[in-house]
Amino acid sequence: MSTLQPVRGTHDLLGEECLRHRKVIDTVRQISGRYGFDEIATPVFEKTDVFSRTLGDTSDIVTKEMYTFEDKGGDSLTLRPENTAGVARAFISGGLAQNLPLKFIYQGPMFRYERPQKGRLRQFHQVGAEILGVEGPLADVEVISLGAHFLDALGVLGSTTLELNSLGDGESRKAYREKLVAYFEGHLGDLSKDSRDRLARNPLRILDSKDEGDRKIIENAPVIADSFNDVSKAFFDQVLSGLDTAGVAYTLNPRLVRGLDYYCHTAFEFTTTELGSQGALVAGGRYDGLIKQMGGPQTPGTGWAAGIERLAMMIESPEGRARPLAVIPIGDVAEIKALEITQQLRHAGFTVDLGYSGNMKKRMKRANNVQAIAAVILGEDELQNKAATVRDMETGDQLEVPLASLEDHLTRYR
RNA sequence: GUGGCUGUAGCUCAGUUGGUUAGAGCGCCUGGUUGUGGUCCAGGAGGCCGGGGGUUCAAGUCCCCUCAGCCACCCCA
Numbered sequence: 001m002s003t004l005q006p007v008r009g010t011h012d013l014l015g016e017e018c019l020r021h022r023k024v025i026d027t028v029r030q031i032s033g034r035y036g037f038d039e040i041a042t043p044v045f046e047k048t049d050v051f052s053r054t055l056g057d058t059s060d061i062v063t064k065e066m067y068t069f070e071d072k073g074g075d076s077l078t079l080r081p082e083n084t085a086g087v088a089r090a091f092i093s094g095g096l097a098q099n100l101p102l103k104f105i106y107q108g109p110m111f112r113y114e115r116p117q118k119g120r121l122r123q124f125h126q127v128g129a130e131i132l133g134v135e136g137p138l139a140d141v142e143v144i145s146l147g148a149h150f151l152d153a154l155g156v157l158g159s160t161t162l163e164l165n166s167l168g169d170g171e172s173r174k175a176y177r178e179k180l181v182a183y184f185e186g187h188l189g190d191l192s193k194d195s196r197d198r199l200a201r202n203p204l205r206i207l208d209s210k211d212e213g214d215r216k217i218i219e220n221a222p223v224i225a226d227s228f229n230d231v232s233k234a235f236f237d238q239v240l241s242g243l244d245t246a247g248v249a250y251t252l253n254p255r256l257v258r259g260l261d262y263y264c265h266t267a268f269e270f271t272t273t274e275l276g277s278q279g280a281l282v283a284g285g286r287y288d289g290l291i292k293q294m295g296g297p298q299t300p301g302t303g304w305a306a307g308i309e310r311l312a313m314m315i316e317s318p319e320g321r322a323r324p325l326a327v328i329p330i331g332d333v334a335e336i337k338a339l340e341i342t343q344q345l346r347h348a349g350f351t352v353d354l355g356y357s358g359n360m361k362k363r364m365k366r367a368n369n370v371q372a373i374a375a376v377i378l379g380e381d382e383l384q385n386k387a388a389t390v391r392d393m394e395t396g397d398q399l400e401v402p403l404a405s406l407e408d409h410l411t412r413y414r
Numbered sequence: 415g416u417g418g419c420u421g422u423a424g425c426u427c428a429g430u431u432g433g434u435u436a437g438a439g440c441g442c443c444u445g446g447u448u449g450u451g452g453u454c455c456a457g458g459a460g461g462c463c464g465g466g467g468g469u470u471c472a473a474g475u476c477c478c479c480u481c482a483g484c485c486a487c488c489c490c491a
Contacts, residue, residue, distance in 0.1 A: 005464090005482065060489050064415070082491085110491080115415075118484070119491080126491060194488070210487075269491095280491055307491030330449060364451040372451090379449060393451070 009114070009122025019320055020312035021125065024154065025107050028127045028306075031150045032105045035142060037129060040104040042086035044111075048076040054085045054294055055260055059202075065112040079111035082305060084287065085294070087130050092296035100133030100299070107308075119278035119310045128284075130303030132291070137235050139302050140266040140286060141242030147282045147304050148248045151270060156314045160270045160281055162249065165256035166239070167204075168224060168232035169264055170289070176227035177203060187217045204257040223254050235265050262289040266302065275310055282306040324353040325413060326367030326393075330360050330379040338378050341388070341406070345376075348407050350414060367393065373413045376406070 006012065013021055029039065048068050067079040080086050083106050096102060107127045116122060129146055131139040144162070151157040167173050181203050184191060191199070192211040199206065207218055228236070243250055250268075258267050267285040275281075284304025291299040325345065329338035342354045353370050355363040360377075367375045377389040377398075388406055391398045401409045 008482070065489080112490080114489075116483080117486090120489095124491070128491090205489090208489095277486070278491080283491060305491060310491060326451095328450085360449050361447080361451080364449095366451085368451040375451080377449075381449085389449090391450075396451090398450085 007122070009116035011121060011123070016317060016320075017312065019318045020315060021308050023315060023318040024306075024308045024311045025127060027153050028105055028107065028129075028150050031153050032103075032129060032146060035103070035146050035149075037103040037105045037146070040087060040090065040106050041108065042080075042083065042090050042106065044109060045077045045079050046086055046089060048078040050085050050089050050294070051078050051081060054088070054262065054290060055081075059260060065114055067111045067113055081112045082110055083108070083126065083128055084130060084290070084301075084303060084305070087132075088291050088294055088296070088301070091132060091291060091299070092294060097133070097297050097299060101139070102132040103130070104132070105129045117276075117278065119275050119307065119313060121309060125308035126305045127308060128303060128305035130301060132301045133299055134302070135288075135300050137238040137242060137266070139300075140239050141246055141248075143284065143302050143304060144239075144243060144266075144268055145246045145248050147268075147270060147284070147306070150306075151282065154311060154315050156272070156281070156311065159274055159314065160272050161251055162268060162270050163253040163256050164240075164243075164250040164266070164268045165253050166224070166228070166232065166236040166265050167258060167263055167267055167285075168228050169235075172224075172228050172232040173264065175229075176222070176224045179222045179227060180204065180206075183221050184217070190217055207255040207257055218255070225254065232265065239266055258285050260287075262287045262293055264288050268304070270306075272314065275313060278307075278310060280307075281310055281314070322351045322414075323371050323373040324351040325410065326353045326355070326363070326370065326372035326375045328355065328360060328363045328367065328375050328377045330377070334378040334380070334383055337383060341376070341378070341403070345407065345410070350410060374410070376410075 011017075048066075051066060066081055069077060071077050087104060087106065091097070091102070105127065108125065109123050110126050111123050113122060114120060129143055131143055144164075148157060148162065151160055168176065181199065184195075184199050184203065184206060188196065188199075190213060191206070192209065192214050195206045195209050195211065195214050198209075206214065207221065209215065209218065225233075225236075240250075256267055256269060263285050265286040265288070268283070269280050270282040271279040272281055273279060282304050283306075284302070286300070286302040288298075288300040290301060291297070327338050327342045327345075329335045338354065342352050345352045353367070353372060355366045358366070364375065372393050374393055375391040377391060379389070382388050382400065385400065385402075386404070387400045387402045389398055389400050390406075390409060399409075
């Protein structure tokens with residue numbers, strides 16, 4: 001075993017793993033295109049305050065999970081822990097407010113200094129979708145529908161549950177927060193240590209607690225829907241009826257919350273029970289306060305992000321590239337002719353493997369290893385006859401074919 | 415960051431109460447076939463037993479530290 005190890009929580013992607021990632025990305029591109037989304041690629045690092053100002057000073061992401069460093073110019077930069085803030089920054093710096101609404105998907109690596117587990121890495125990959133500039137609930141419906149459609153196209157929608165909640169608008173959320181804090185303060189002595197910490201930092205998070213003692217207290221905690229004002233209630237109702245119309249099934253989960261301050265109204269997660277404690281496959285919500293908070297014009301937004309590694313573990317094994325033809329020359333003269341024929345075949349649309357060295361036996365073995373569907377053998381005899389021997393690698397049948405009709409003959413293997 | 419489990423060949427794993435040159439299957443290489451793979455037969459290469467320290471006459475095996483993976487928590491995709 002080599003002592004040269006990759007950085008903790010990072011992973012080389014190759015072989016089937018890489019195909020799985022590609023499948024996830026190809027699928028989100030394909031499906032989101034039908035919804036009128038365009039792709040955006042923002043830098044993997046930003047000025048640190050892009051994240052620290054927007055994600056909140058108390059969030060775990062900011063306090064302990066960011067890869068932050070100073071560059072040679074003295075700027076504090078951070079490897080992006082998520083991409084919504086990056087998209088918002090691009091929106092502001094690019095002056096994109098002229099063309100609302102905007103619908104973006106993105107894809108790429110994210111970085112968080114966390115303790116790795118399965119489906120949870122320090123460099124991981126996400127795909128995401130965002131709609132900017134739409135105040136109404138239809139954007140939420142569309143973004144969630146896209147999520148469901150995407151999961152369906154990956155063949156995993158059936159193993160997921162769409163959990164849905166609303167945090168209400170700022171006013172409702174604030175009122176609820178006060179009620180909740182008052183309630184939990186009344187049970188301070190019975191709360192777990194983690195939850196007592198959360199009470200000060202992020203009281204809504206207590207609703208998520210897995211501690212059994214906490215759960216009993218949570219059962220009787222005030223429910224957010226009771227704190228909704230008319231606007232919040234109407235918004236949520238329209239999201240629900242929109243999803244009904246769109247044919248997207250959901251489960252209401254009044255305990256589903258978002259830690260970050262800029263979230264409001266819709267919060268949702270597509271979860272699975274098949275990946276242990278890393279159950280969130282696609283998660284998102286509405287963030288009407290984000291862009292303004294970053295110094296841009298008041299612009300509402302709604303969207304989600306999905307973990308590619310997690311989805312990659314869920315999907316069926318994707319097909320690799322087409323089985324190739326293997327061109328096998330015997331001798332130096334044939335080698336040159338083989339290169340010529342190989343390029344002709346590739347330009348004609350065939351997938352062709354040309355071994356780089358070795359005697360015929362070695363090259364046949366390689367042809368077998370790359371799962372060639374047929375071998376095109378070029379020896380002295382064939383060269384003299386202006387022909388090639390085509391061997392079907394499944395049946396072992398061989399036939400000498402004139403070079404002039406080689407492409408026609410090989411069409412059956414395409 | 416906290417707690418627990420696990421690290422032996424490229425891969426999956428055996429390895430007895432501490433006791434000779436650490437094994438198997440798969441994969442890889444060579445030959446049986448100087449123009450024929452996949453099957454078969456014969457042979458071969460490949461291990462600082464994750465790393466460091468300690469106990470012992472003797473450590474893959476026991477102890478400590480460390481690194482990594484996994485599981486749960488925290489948190490999240």
